[in-house]
Amino acid sequence: MGIYLNPGNEGFGRIAKKDYVDKTGLLGVINRSIDTSKNLICISRPRRFGKSYAASMLCAYYDCSCDSGDLFSGFSIEEDETFRSNLNSYNVILLDIAGLISEAVRDKRDISDIPRRVSEAIRRELVEYIPELE
Numbered sequence: 001m002g003i004y005l006n007p008g009n010e011g012f013g014r015i016a017k018k019d020y021v022d023k024t025g026l027l028g029v030i031n032r033s034i035d036t037s038k039n040l041i042c043i044s045r046p047r048r049f050g051k052s053y054a055a056s057m058l059c060a061y062y063d064c065s066c067d068s069g070d071l072f073s074g075f076s077i078e079e080d081e082t083f084r085s086n087l088n089s090y091n092v093i094l095l096d097i098a099g100l101i102s103e104a105v106r107d108k109r110d111i112s113d114i115p116r117r118v119s120e121a122i123r124r125e126l127v128e129y130i131p132e133l134e
Contacts, residue, residue: 004118005125007094009060009068015053016071023054024077027061031082055094062090091129093122 026043033039043058045051060068061077068088077083095118104111127133 003125004093004095004122005129006063006065006092007059008063009066009071011056012053012060012068013071015056016075020053022075023050024057024061024072024075025080026054027057027077027086028080028082030058031080031086034086052096055096059092059094061087063092064088064090 030041033041043051043054045054060066060071066088072078072083072087100114100118101111104114
């Protein structure tokens with residue numbers, strides 16, 4: 001099991017240093033949907049077309065446990081009016097479903113056990129982050 005709560009910005013930091021094609025405009029679309037009736041967004045892409053990169057970008061931008069201002073410097077989201085108001089403002093939960101399934105298969109565990117294991121791991125992380133929840 002991995003880190004699910006507030007995974008930080010290292011993943012996107014590694015991606016952004018390479019030949020990253022700027023998709024940060026997606027953040028502006030999401031920012032404008034926060035606290036509206038259209039706040040449920042599905043980000044889908046074809047296989048091998050950047051879903052993990054998009055997830056890393058979202059984590060880095062919204063994760064309240066890190067400072068990602070410099071990381072997004074020079075990308076299109078920096079020019080968006082919603083950039084600063086939502087940057088590093090939320091707790092983030094990241095679930096890599098394909099990774100969870102691969103891990104279960106590798107360890108010869110039943111995949112139907114994944115929801116319970118993830119739930120327990122998130123609870124442990126939440127208690128570490130917010131001890132009053134114990």
